[in-house]
Amino acid sequence: MRRREFIAVVGSATAWPLSASAQSTPKVCRVGLIVSGGQDFWEPDFKLPNVRAFYDGLRDLGYVEGHNLVLKRRSAEGKGNKRAGEIGTELVRDGIDIIVVDTGSMAKEMMGVTNRVPILMAASLDPVAQGIVTNLARPGGNVTGFSIQAGPEFDTKRMQLLKDTVPSLSRVAFLGLRGDWENTTGKALRSVAESQALKLFFAEATPTNYADALALIAKERPDGFIVAANPASWFNRHTIIAFALQHRVPAMFQDRELVDDGGLMSYSVNYPDLWRRVAGYIDRIFKGEKPGELPIQQPTNFELVINLKTARAIGLEIPAPVLAQAAEVIE
Numbered sequence: 520m521r522r523r524e525f526i527a528v529v530g531s532a533t534a535w536p537l538s539a540s541a542q543s544t545p546k547v548c549r550v551g552l553i554v555s556g557g558q559d560f561w562e563p564d565f566k567l568p569n570v571r572a573f574y575d576g577l578r579d580l581g582y583v584e585g586h587n588l589v590l591k592r593r594s595a596e597g598k599g600n601k602r603a604g605e606i607g608t609e610l611v612r613d614g615i616d617i618i619v620v621d622t623g624s625m626a627k628e629m630m631g632v633t634n635r636v637p638i639l640m641a642a643s644l645d646p647v648a649q650g651i652v653t654n655l656a657r658p659g660g661n662v663t664g665f666s667i668q669a670g671p672e673f674d675t676k677r678m679q680l681l682k683d684t685v686p687s688l689s690r691v692a693f694l695g696l697r698g699d700w701e702n703t704t705g706k707a708l709r710s711v712a713e714s715q716a717l718k719l720f721f722a723e724a725t726p727t728n729y730a731d732a733l734a735l736i737a738k739e740r741p742d743g744f745i746v747a748a749n750p751a752s753w754f755n756r757h758t759i760i761a762f763a764l765q766h767r768v769p770a771m772f773q774d775r776e777l778v779d780d781g782g783l784m785s786y787s788v789n790y791p792d793l794w795r796r797v798a799g800y801i802d803r804i805f806k807g808e809k810p811g812e813l814p815i816q817q818p819t820n821f822e823l824v825i826n827l828k829t830a831r832a833i834g835l836e837i838p839a840p841v842l843a844q845a846a847e848v849i850e
Contacts, residue, residue, distance in 0.1 A: 545587035548805045551610035551618045553593045553603055555625060555750030567776065569641075572791035576798025591615065600628035607632040617801055622750055623649045626662055633661070637810040640664030641797050642790060644748070645703055646815055659811040664800065665793045666817050667748060671707035673821070677786045678711045680823060681743050681771045683841050684784065688742045690718045694732055694759070695747025697723055704747065726751040733762045741768065748773035748787070756780060767833040775824040778849060783829045789820035822846035 552573075582588040591610060595603040607618060607629045618636055620626050623643030627650065630638065638661055643651070645668045652658035655666070682688045691712065699705055700721045712719035720739065724732035729751075736744055746752050746759060752773060760781045763770040772778060772785040796816065804810055823841075826849040830837050842848060 547587050547589055548582060548801065549589045549591070549614065549616045550801060551591045551593065551607070551615040553595065553606050553610075553618065553625065553629075554621050555595050555603070555754070568791040569776075569794045573641075573794040573798055576795035577801065580798060580802045582798075582802070595625070600625055604628045604632055611636055617804055619797060619801070623651055623666075626664070627651050630660075630662060635661060637804050638662045638664075639797055639800055639804075639810070640666075640815075641794055642667045642788075643815070644668055648702060652815060655815040655817070657812065658815055661810050663810040663813045663815055665796060666815055667788045667793070668703065669788065669818050669821070671703065671710065673788075674704050674707035675711045676821075677745060677771055678708060678715070678717075680784070680786050680841065680844070681745065681769065682715065682717070684837060685743050685769050685835070686838070688717065690720075690739070690741040692720055692722045692736045692739065692741040692744035693747065694722045694724060694729075694736065694744055694752075696725065696749055696751060699747035699749060708745065724751065724755075726754070729755045729758055733759070736762075736768070737766055743769040743771070745771045746773055746777075753777075756782075764829065764832055769833065769835055775822065775847070778824045778826045778829075781829055782826060783833070783835070784823065784825045786821065786823045788818035789822055792820045793818065825849065 577588065584590055593606045593610070595606065603620070603625045610618060611633045615636060617639060618629055619639045619641060620629060621641045623640055623646050626638050626640045626643060630651070640646070640662065641664060643649070643664060643666045646652050646666055647655065651662055652660070678691070681691070693700065693705065693708055700723065709719060722732040722735045722744070752759065756777050757780065759770070760777065763783065764781065770783050772782040774787045774790055775785050778785045800813060803813065823845045824847045825837055825842065825845045827837065828849065
């Protein structure tokens, strides 16, 4: 064998294992997860069903922290979208691949941070009304994800379940932010209240002040109240639950975690299902699909959860037809 041929063969043999080694190194997906509330959203040990479903979804798709996944967990700590924007700026500067947020309003804040990095919403309210997209089927841009807006029928059902639970219901309070009262949820509740001859009044809170709204409910003494679905309600959940127990007022909450914490009942979308599906969108985007071509999906799974211990504490007997509709009853 001539010297030149020998060098070529040796060089080829040497390069092959290096090339194979490089190919076996997994491509790492860098995800920034920003939540509105406190860090208890994912700690300790990811016990909350939403986060557990998110992690399980990623794992089932082959994404493992320390191997091919970097997950940067951040919290706005209830300080609003401005703080979320600051966090988003930091993540983009660090070279994040995908940003996941829990609300539509936070996604809108991220749009001011980047038009390049894909933004996924886990549980937006009404992306079209919020000015995030103009079309759910083909959102365009760099934002997509999931909405909890299921149409007015969903809010009608919440009101009907509260009325079925409290047959004497005639006056109802709606506890939430000004935006909740003015958006599609507030409009739907006002419409169903009028159709059922119920007197509905608005107990307006702010993200940092629920005391005045709760004081109004205590003064007006309604037969029950409905809590709006927003991060501020989650952040103030213990205060709201304690108030409902103290004043023995039946309350309909926006998600089952508040019922786990002592709230009476919730009728909501299946949030763990949404968060698991977020993991699927991360996989599709990381493999090359464009977020603007992925439809913003609306919920299809709903669940009623009832806390019988709380019902006994406020002296309320849950009618059998309502119990029969529950996906879960907490004893």
